[in-house]
Amino acid sequence: MVLKLNSIRKSYGTNEGKVLVLNDVSLTLFAGETLALRGESGSGKSTLLHIAGALELPDEGHVEIGGKELSKMDDTGRAAVRRKDIAIVFQHFNLIPSLNVAANINFQANLSGPVDKIKLEKIVSSLGLSDQMGKYPEALSGGQQQRVAIARALVTEPKLLLADEPTGNLDEQSSQSVLEQMLTLVAETNTALMVVTHSRNVAARMDKELQLIGGRLK
Numbered sequence: 034m035v036l037k038l039n040s041i042r043k044s045y046g047t048n049e050g051k052v053l054v055l056n057d058v059s060l061t062l063f064a065g066e067t068l069a070l071r072g073e074s075g076s077g078k079s080t081l082l083h084i085a086g087a088l089e090l091p092d093e094g095h096v097e098i099g100g101k102e103l104s105k106m107d108d109t110g111r112a113a114v115r116r117k118d119i120a121i122v123f124q125h126f127n128l129i130p131s132l133n134v135a136a137n138i139n140f141q142a143n144l145s146g147p148v149d150k151i152k153l154e155k156i157v158s159s160l161g162l163s164d165q166m167g168k169y170p171e172a173l174s175g176g177q178q179q180r181v182a183i184a185r186a187l188v189t190e191p192k193l194l195l196a197d198e199p200t201g202n203l204d205e206q207s208s209q210s211v212l213e214q215m216l217t218l219v220a221e222t223n224t225a226l227m228v229v230t231h232s233r234n235v236a237a238r239m240d241k242e243l244q245l246i247g248g249r250l251k
Contacts, residue, residue: 034100035192035225036062036085041094043080054080055091056248064192067219067226069236072245078229079197081245085227086119086195087111099192116145120186122215124198126178128170128185135166138185145189156184159221160214176207183215187222194219196228200235212238 043055054077062068072078083089084096087103096103098118103111120141128137138157142148157163160180170178179199186194199215200208212235219226228235236242243250 034061035064035066035098036060036227037095037097038081038085039095039097041081041084041091041096043077043084043089043091053248055084055245058094058245058248058250060243060250062193062225062227064225065220065223066241067216067239068228069239069242070227070229070245071231071236071242076245077248078245082121082195082197082227082229085193086121087115117189118192120189120191120194122179122182122186122194122196122199124201126170126175126182126202128178128181130170133167133169134162134173134181137170137181138166138188141185142188148188149190152190153188156187156218159218160184174207175203176211179203179207179211180214183211183218187218187224190222191224194224194226196226198230199228200230200232208232208235 038058038060041055041058044051044053058081070078070081080089084091087098090104098114101114103114129140132140139148157166160183162180162184165173165177173181200212203211216238228239230236
């Protein structure tokens, strides 16, 4: 089991008092399994992703990544889990403009430890980036930039890949291509994948789909 969320509750304070965003949320995700998380804007999808990614702690409940209980760790321990076990792909790519493609891909990997050059070359080739390595983000299309972000995430060999609307900024053709390549690589690396998405088409490609409604999973 790569990810286990058990009875997660999360609230945020507002001028009108506390708002309960997640209410008794539980799920599990195994190696090689893919999950789509859907819901209306403001339903708590991003909050749940942040908790699954060890970026936030819940008010109540337990989070396990690869069998490690996050609530029993200090900030340093959780940071180590984020570096070694988790990777996140965002809708807006989050590439570093001053670095070329090769340097962007290697940036996160260098924080996590030595890079397996053979695996790196395979990932880059699979994503069609071999001839783009010397270019800078501004010279790439949106689809190419998202492929760079996916390569950067997977080169660290994470146990868990979290993707927040990974095709939200792409046209239909680029969206389908990027999604296909990401799913192929996830299957080859046996990585667990959770995708936050509004797209029914994206959700249909995952092994299972859950919806957040009223702070609960349906």
